[in-house]
Amino acid sequence: MNVSVDSLTITVAGGRRLLSDVSCLVQPGDMVALMGPSGAGKTTLLNSLVGRSIMGSIDGGISYNGKSLQKVRSNIGYVTQDDIMYETLTPRENLTFAASFILPKLSKDQQKEVVEEVIMKLNLAKCADTIVGSPGLVRGISGGERKRTNVGLSLIGKPALLLLDEPTSGLDSKMSDSLMKDVKTVAETGCTCIATIHQPSEIVFGRFDKVLLLASGKTAYYGPIKGLRDSLGNLGFPCPPGTPLPELLLDVLEKPGENVDATDHEKKLEGLRMLTDSSVKDDTVFSPGGSEVPPARRAGFCGQLATLFHREVVNVKRNKTLTIVRAVQSIAAALLIGLIFVQLERNMSSIQVRLFASFLLVFTQFLFAILGVANAFPAERAVFLRETQDKLYHPAAFYLAKVAIDTVLQSTFPILVVAVAYPLIGLNSESADRVLWFYFIMAIVSNCGAGVGFMVSAAVPSVTIALSIVPGLVMPQLLLAGIFIKVDDLVQPFNALSYVMVARYAVQATVTNEFACTAKQDCDASVWRLGDPNQCSSSPCDFCCTAHEKLASGGICPTLTCDDALRFLAMDEIWPRGDSHEETIFYNVVALLCLLLFFRLQGLNVLMMSYRKATTGRCLPCRFSRSKSVSSEVSV
């Protein structure tokens, strides 16, 4: 692909110019090194070339075979500086999933052939079936192999333009040379390659055809590398024999030392710029050209969804430890709560204790779910942002696949909790309905926790930030659930806030479920309200009084039936409430489902905002943005 950068100027707020009148023409098959001192504008230029988030006004433009970026975006491969990929998958699996997104028209066998070709081209055969791993955490492939896999992900679609951001950073000289040799092989197939590079060795530098030198956002030189050492010598720059050319170039761009005449140095730099100008202004070179590049087709929404779903299943299977930890956590919490509240008596004091036990079970599910997601998603967020910026799939497809698998997982853990804690505590098991309702409420709470966790972790870039936000979201659930103070007695705005608390509806539903008993025929209130506390255990009523309780209540047991218990807990004044226990449970479950839907939709909203922010520098779509600044995607 032919890339023509024409007087590109990027100005950010405050009038600072990141790039100033940068021009160059890169021909198909050229391998160009983008060099300059730190802060010279290399990354800014590379980001502009791929339309990544740049806040500022852009003058001039970039065309690709004479076309705009939008028309050719899918033909551009961008290798980010960080090797962002699924660490639980092998290089072959990462490449295979990429092929499913990028080459949907090809059969599975043809996609496999492309993957194998990339593996061969990048010398990945030896490590193709080893887990990528995470440096310092999970042993996996080497740094160089990760880097090559990262390059491979961009090569799957056979891009016509390959942009690499510091591909050799973190690699030793041997690995760097081996990688750039591989990139050269790609360039030789006609792919235009542009790479930012920091102090390459002479051998690595020699693999490039041209160099674009930037200094303070301006072009210092653009042209062939061959003969450059002689040109520098002719211009009067000192070129001691044996000094590597990249080092010489960076020295040339550095501010002159005290012993050097600044005007003379500036004159020499101008001479270097003149060399550039002669090649850029050459009409024959600047004419739009390059072979026609057909736009690469991406998979449709359903195809994306199927691949993402498959990848998520594999990812969850590989991340077994996380799932096991969450399961063990659920069982341990259920066991602990079950043993603390073991086999509650059916006396008055147990009424309040049943409320606490139900709340604790609900609360721990919420907490585990929110923490689990907030801990795990930020690592995936980086992959999501890279892949959506490369237009591999729509953010909604990613979210749907993720939510589908997550819903199954989040609904599984409460089974363990109910199986362990319910019989241990001796909660209402009058009928199977009671147990099923309890499980259903726990499952929704767990999903709500995951929904909130997702909203947080989709918004922020790191686990640390996500985890520091979580307590702020969990505390209100604890305080406004109606456990410590009845929700009706809460002062404003806490009362209003309690209407959006998962814990409020979960407690109301589980407590109503617990005290939804069938009235006992043999319970004669007139007898048992004044009855002998010593016979408490033989009371035919739902609840009886101990001697202390009777004494404290003035010699009368106020609570005998399940309905009395609900009145005692002020559950007869809750909102929402139906005419029967079943209706009340149902309405509270509907409220929980509404909250769940809200969290899940907000999760998608936050994910879309993160995607837009990474792509265009704005959170809102263009039609909602009042900003006058132009993003690279719009103007380039």
Ligand SMILES: Nc1ncnc2c1ncn2[C@@H]1O[C@H](COP(=O)(O)OP(=O)(O)OP(=O)(O)O)[C@@H](O)[C@H]1O
């Ligand atoms: N959005 C922005 N607003 C203001 N200044 C910015 C913005 N983005 C980048 N800069 C500044 O622009 C200059 C060029 O940044 P850039 O990242 O392109 O440099 P670089 O040549 O890639 O540097 P390095 O080699 O250190 O990565 C830097 O001084 C940077 O601080």
